[in-house]
Amino acid sequence: MIINKLLGAFGYKRLLQCRTLTSRLTADGKVIPKKKNLENRITLIGADNSVSITDLRNAETLSLRRELKLVKIQDVDSKTRRPVYKLMSNTEYHEEELEKRKEKQEARQKTSIKGQKLMSISSKIGEHDLMTFIKKMLKLLEKQYEVKVVLSYDSPDGEQLCEKMFTIIEKNTKSSGKVVQKRSKGTNLRFQLLPFRENSTQTDTEPQPNQNGNDKGPL
Incomplete structure (x- = not known):
């Protein structure tokens, strides 16, 4: 009986020693729960x-x-x-990466644009005057401006003429910007020209109208 008491007391003492090593106790001997x-x-x-x-x-x-x-x-x-x-x-991972790249590219594109300019051109314009407008577009694009273009017509063959003008404008500005949001509304053909970022490299083997040093500045 005495031996059992001694063993019990000894075991309890060992338990207290172990608990003091692994746990924190309050003043009355209660274990303070560990923070996870x-x-x-x-x-x-x-x-x-x-x-x-x-x-x-x-x-x-x-x-x-x-x-x-x-x-x-x-x-x-x-x-x-x-x-x-x-x-x-x-x-899913690759789709997510492509979406992130697209969002970053669009964000950089928006932050690099300095402003917007509007150009309204009639389908009755001559070829020389159209090329003058294109030179001005190129200058604006090089200065990081977005160019909004409105081609208008009031004759039966005007829509076809506007499509032809659009093709000429797109071809001659592709080295400095890209066409977005082309749409027809009433007697108008509308689209925007967005500039390439300043540090992007765009090459074009065709001579561009802005190579002529006698052109006028932006509108």
């Missing part, structure tokens, strides 16, 4: 769009086991304060 380490906790969106909370190591293991890409889609969620990751197939 949440530094590596993440929000994980599965391939089926299911949402779970796990740690980064488990998410990496899961992605390898399922042969999926683990992609960080948000640094810190404003509500949970956790980073957000998503499991993607190779196809």
Whole structure:
């Protein structure tokens, strides 16, 4: 009986020693619960769009086991304060990358444009005057301006003439910009010319109308 008491007391003492090494105690001997380490906790969106909370190591293991890409889609969620990751197939990953590149390209394009200029041209214009307008378009594009063009007509064959004018304008400005949003409205043919970014390299073997040093400046 005495031996059992001694063993019990000894075991209890050993238990207290172990607990003091691994746990923090209050003044009355109660164990203070440990704070969980949440530094590596993440929000994980599965391939089926299911949402779970796990740690980064488990998410990496899961992605390898399922042969999926683990992609960080948000640094810190404003509500949970956790980073957000998503499991993607190779196809989804490449589509996501292409979309990101497209968005970055469009953002750079918008920030590089200095302003807009409008040019209205009648289908009755002569070839020489049309080339003068094209020279002005090229100067504006080189200065990083967006050019809005309105080709108008009031005769039965005017629409066909405007299409021909559009083809000439597109051909002669392709080294400095690109045509977007071409559309017909009433007796008008409208489109925009967007400049290439200043550091982009565009080559064209055909001589351009702006090579003539006697042209006038922008409208």
